[in-house]
Amino acid sequence: GAVVSQHPSRVICKSGTSVKIECRSLDFQATTMFWYRQFPKQSLMLMATSNEGSKATYEQGVEKDKFLINHASLTLSTLTVTSAHPEDSSFYICSAPASGRARHEQFFGPGTRLTVL
Amino acid sequence: QQQVKQSPQSLIVQKGGISIINCAYENTAFDYFPWYQQFPGKGPALLIAIRPDVSEKKEGRFTISFNKSAKQFSLHIMDSQPGDSATYFCAASMNTGRRALTFGSGTRLQVQP
Numbered sequence: 001g002a003v004v005s006q007h008p009s010r011v012i013c014k015s016g017t018s019v020k021i022e023c024r025s026l027d028f029q030a031t032t033m034f035w036y037r038q039f040p041k042q043s044l045m046l047m048a049t050s051n052e053g054s055k056a057t058y059e060q061g062v063e064k065d066k067f068l069i070n071h072a073s074l075t076l077s078t079l080t081v082t083s084a085h086p087e088d089s090s091f092y093i094c095s096a097p098a099s100g101r102a103r104h105e106q107f108f109g110p111g112t113r114l115t116v117l
Numbered sequence: 118q119q120q121v122k123q124s125p126q127s128l129i130v131q132k133g134g135i136s137i138i139n140c141a142y143e144n145t146a147f148d149y150f151p152w153y154q155q156f157p158g159k160g161p162a163l164l165i166a167i168r169p170d171v172s173e174k175k176e177g178r179f180t181i182s183f184n185k186s187a188k189q190f191s192l193h194i195m196d197s198q199p200g201d202s203a204t205y206f207c208a209a210s211m212n213t214g215r216r217a218l219t220f221g222s223g224t225r226l227q228v229q230p
Binding site: 004006032034041042043044045046049091093095097104105106107108109110111113 | 149151153158159160161162163166168206210212216217218219220221222223225
């Protein structure tokens with residue numbers, strides 16, 4: 001299957017700073033990517049849909065000014081957590097859907113563990 | 118309605134046994150039902166998926182049973198192994214729009230040797 005990478009895998013930052021997480025589709029193009037957040041022992045919750053060439057679509061309750069999304073190219077989406085606070089500590093995971101006949105299938109990145117001190 | 122309900126929350130099975138996880142959905146517009154396996158600290162990995170035009174799909178030790186009228190689907194893991202110990206998520210998505218996945222709450226499976 002297709003490969004999605006994330007960078008960094010772990011990040012620790014001080015409260016009030018901003019953190020950027022990259023999501024790359026390595027061997028396929030993705031006009032859409034999804035960002036999820038997962039708290040310990042909980043399920044994945046969709047935060048936003050990243051769209052190449054247009055604004056991201058945010059789920060209800062997700063602050064778009066706090067979680068900035070930029071879909072810079074057909075293989076790269078970035079999530080920037082601005083003015084991070086301890087409650088933003090979580091596991092952030094991106095995914096990208098396949099194209100063509102397998103367009104339902106989504107490929108997930110390995111996740112980024114964010115810890116805000 | 119976008120909710121997907123999953124049960125049980127946790128499951129302990131002996132090696133060689135059958136693990137069964139159930140999910141129910143409400144939105145009849147869903148037309149793709151995957152199951153993901155997730156190990157601690159890792160992203161979810163697709164195990165097996167089904168479309169509503171079939172009632173069962175088998176891949177190796179993993180089988181999905183799908184009941185369209187009841188809006189339920191389940192994952193069966195045959196001959197469960199300790200290496201299968203992980204968290205399993207069912208999910209659903211639609212063929213139109215964003216195709217984002219709606220996940221169940223997860224089942225933590227422990228296979229005892």
